[in-house]
Amino acid sequence: MPRRRLASRILLISPADRLLLLKIRYCTGALAGRCYWATPGGKLGEEESFEAAAIRELHEETGIEVLSVGESIACSEFLWQMPDGEQVIAVERYYVVHSNNEHCSTVGWSEQEREVVWEAKWWSESELEDCHEEIFPANLLTLFVQARGPCVPW
Template identity: 35%
Template sequence: MSDADPAVLPDRPTARWLILDGQGRVLLFRFDYAEGPLAGTAFWATPGGGCEPGETYADAARRELFEETGLIVDDPGPEAAQVIECFRLPDGRMARVDQRFFLLRTEDFDLSNAAWTEEEQRVLTAHRWWSADDIRTSTETIWPAELADLLATL
């Protein structure tokens, strides 16, 4: 994250998912950047991504869920949370990222990477189900930083 003035940064609307299994654990992906402006950066984050031009948060949520997990939902339901942060995007630009989180409770499923973009194939190196306690005690970087507290409100 950055101390950049959010008033002068471009907005980046983003739809993300809080996918919870039957034990209340959240699905996170590990992002490992070996090249480009984020080279050497590694972190865990929820599935999701930026809204395409003209796309609503709900539309982006449906698209991102399918692309990153293979799951299909007709209606993502209401937004479960919102987190706004300023950070560097993979292309190097700083942005004010308005993240809208949608909630999906699910049982075990076979995650599919068949619709991953070339960039996702390069940087998404693992996925794992995390409990709120796992997140609180981890020494790894996990975004958003307040994820464990956010899970406690669901």
């Protein structure tokens, strides 16, 4: 049975009602040639809660600091292949944060992120609808529409 990999993902929404996605592209390893768009986020650290991981990952991947991410709006479990080829059961919770601008800092990126993240882009709902590239999660457009509710201040 594959191990469970716990992760937090963030739907970061700008004042212009656009969603930040990162373009992930692998050039080497088991995922060489794989390319897709995904929300900021990542795996939980040792004994870290989903909420704490969301706050940390948001800061590391965008430079935005928040005190809270509120309750998760969705959770998913699926089989996923890691860059080293390991198959895991990915368990992801999704959180919403409303940004006060469309700035994204790369200062906190790890070496691995610098290798695989090729672009950061703010997407409108219509751009997501028209996109023919792979986007994770598959129901991101539905989550984005659902997420346009009360703000989580930062």
